Amino acid sequence: MLAPEEEQLGWKHIANGQLENAESHFRRALELDPLRADALNGLGTVYLEWGELEQAQELFQMAIAQAEVQLPRMKRHTGWDDELVRPYLRGLNQLSMTFSKMGYWAGVQQALEELLAWDQEGLQGRAFALLGEAHLRSGHLTEALSAYQKAPHTPEIAYTLGLVFFANGRRKEARQAWLEAYRRLPEALPLLCHYPIVRAIGGASDTNFGRAARYAFAIQDLWTTESRAELEQCVAEHKG
Numbered sequence: 657m658l659a660p661e662e663e664q665l666g667w668k669h670i671a672n673g674q675l676e677n678a679e680s681h682f683r684r685a686l687e688l689d690p691l692r693a694d695a696l697n698g699l700g701t702v703y704l705e706w707g708e709l710e711q712a713q714e715l716f717q718m719a720i721a722q723a724e725v726q727l728p729r730m731k732r733h734t735g736w737d738d739e740l741v742r743p744y745l746r747g748l749n750q751l752s753m754t755f756s757k758m759g760y761w762a763g764v765q766q767a768l769e770e771l772l773a774w775d776q777e778g779l780q781g782r783a784f785a786l787l788g789e790a791h792l793r794s795g796h797l798t799e800a801l802s803a804y805q806k807a808p809h810t811p812e813i814a815y816t817l818g819l820v821f822f823a824n825g826r827r828k829e830a831r832q833a834w835l836e837a838y839r840r841l842p843e844a845l846p847l848l849c850h851y852p853i854v855r856a857i858g859g860a861s862d863t864n865f866g867r868a869a870r871y872a873f874a875i876q877d878l879w880t881t882e883s884r885a886e887l888e889q890c891v892a893e894h895k896g
Contacts, residue, residue: 659689666698675702693723693743701750709754716751723747727774735775745775752786764790781808788816792878797824811841812871815848822883831890838891847872848879849888 662685669678679702685695700715723744736742748771755763768787771778778784788803797820804817818833838845843864851872879887 657684659685659692659695662688663692663695663698666695670698670701670705675705678702691722693719693726694746696722697743697746697750700747700754704750704754704757707757709758712754713751713758716747716754720744720747720751731774733774733776735777736779741774745771745779749779749783752783752790756786756790761790761793765794778806781806785813788813788820789875792816792820811837811844812867812875814840815844815871816875816878818887819878819883822886827886830886834887834890835894838894841868841871843868844871845887845891848876849884852876 662681666678666681666685669675669681679699682695682699682702685692686699689695696715696719700712700719703709703712703715726740727744728740732738732741734741736745748767752764752767752771755761755767764786768778768783768790771783772787775783778787784803784807788800788807791797791800791803801817801820801824804813804820807813814833814837818830818837821827821830821833841864847868
């Protein structure tokens with residue numbers, strides 16, 4: 657079997673949650689082609705899923721270095737559909753996710769800004785959500801607001817966008833964002849305002865409660881006493 661076929665099987669196993677099988681196929685791909693960037697990305701993704709962050713970081717950085725050799729000389733802004741650019745984008749995106757789990761937010765910003773230089777849509781907007789969080793956690797409120805406004809229009813983003821508006825002193829816009837978020841994902845309100853989230857709640861991935869719990873766990877430390885109170889009051893007044 658050729659390296660591209662082994663690599664493709666590895667990604668299929670990742671999609672099915674079969675990480676050990678994925679690891680085997682990516683390693684075989686690299687035995688056949690040690691410089692294959694997306695096989696390095698795939699193996700790094702396995703280690704990222706396993707929480708072995710230092711190994712994942714090393715593999716993504718190796719993948720980025722190999723993918724960079726294949727890049728066109730000029731930034732083409734063709735994004736994910738460009739086969740020459742795709743391994744580079746994937747490596748940068750996965751590296752940014754690894755850095756986020758490490759709490760290295762400057763690294764997240766650097767990786768995603770390079771990604772956006774080649775893909776202005778930011779992987780169909782997904783990169784903007786993590787970039788917004790990186791700026792928010794670094795205290796760059798104007799940059800955070802700009803990034804979140806370009807992110808996919810999910811209820812989680814709406815909750816956080818309201819938080820950024822509130823931190824910028826834009827109370828009316830914060831309330832508008834929160835009301836929209838509450839209409840779409842009301843389960844997040846008590847988790848954000850009252851219940852301490854000790855750990856992410858696994859399972860029930862297709863339920864709104866599981867979705868709300870994962871969001872609250874990931875973002876709870878950014879919510880202040882004041883923003884929680886404002887969110888709760890905003891919803892109470894709307895319901896009243």
